[in-house]
Amino acid sequence: xxxxxxxxxxGAVAEDGDLAAFVNGELRGIARPSSYKAPVGSxxxxxxxxxxxxxxxxxxGATVTFQYRHSDGRLTSLTQTKSFQKDGFIGSxxxxxxxxxxxxAKKPVAKLDAASPAGTQATTxxxxxxxxxxxxxxxxxxxxxxxxxxxxSALAIILLAFTLCLRRVRAAKADADVEPSTPGKLPA
Numbered sequence: 228x229x230x231x232x233x234x235x236x237x238g239a240v241a242e243d244g245d246l247a248a249f250v251n252g253e254l255r256g257i258a259r260p261s262s263y264k265a266p267v268g269s270x271x272x273x274x275x276x277x278x279x280x281x282x283x284x285x286x287x288g289a290t291v292t293f294q295y296r297h298s299d300g301r302l303t304s305l306t307q308t309k310s311f312q313k314d315g316f317i318g319s320x321x322x323x324x325x326x327x328x329x330x331x332a333k334k335p336v337a338k339l340d341a342a343s344p345a346g347t348q349a350t351t352x353x354x355x356x357x358x359x360x361x362x363x364x365x366x367x368x369x370x371x372x373x374x375x376x377x378x379x380s381a382l383a384i385i386l387l388a389f390t391l392c393l394r395r396v397r398a399a400k401a402d403a404d405v406e407p408s409t410p411g412k413l414p415a
Contacts, residue, residue, distance in 0.1 A: 234276065236295065
C-alpha cells in the first residue's frame with residue numbers, strides 16, 4: 228500500500244523525522260521526508276512522506292497505525308489510522324493524506340522496547356533532556372531494522388516504477404498493433 232503523507236504536529240508540518248507504519252503492532256514500513264517540496268496543492272512548499280506499507284494476504288482490511296520519530300529521538304503516536312488496502316494508493320503530492328497529532332507538555336511518549344523479540348512492545352517514558360540522549364543511544368538492532376526497512380522501501384519503489392514502465396510499454400505496443408499501418412509516400 229502506497230501512502231503520500233503530510234505529518235502535522237501541534238499545527239506545524241513536521242519534516243525532520245521518520246514516519247513508520249504498523250499493522251498489528253508489527254513495523255510494516257518506514258519513510259524519511261521526501262527530497263523535494265510539494266510544488267502545488269494545500270501543502271505547497273512542504274515535504275511529504277512517501278510511505279510503502281507492506282502486508283500479507285491476511286493483512287487486507289487490518290488497521291494501519293502510525294508513529295513519528297522526531298529528529299531528537301522522541302516518538303509520537305499518531306491518532307489517525309487507515310485500513311490496509313492491497314495495492315492501494317492513499318494521498319498524492321497535490322492532496323496528501325494528513326496525519327495530525329497534538330503533544331502536551333510532560334505527556335508520556337511511547338518508546339519501543341528493544342528487549343522484545345520483534346521490538347514492538349511499547350513502554351512510556353517522560354520526555355526529559357536526558358530522555359532524548361537515551362533514545363539516541365539505541366541498541367545496535369534498531370539501526371539495522373531501520374536500514375532493512377529503508378532498503379525494502381527503496382526496492383518496492385523501484386519495483387513499482389518498473390511495473391508502471393512495463394505497463395506503459397505494453398499499452399503502447401498494444402496500441403501500435405491495433406492501428407492499421409498505412410504505407411508511407413516518398414516525397415517526389
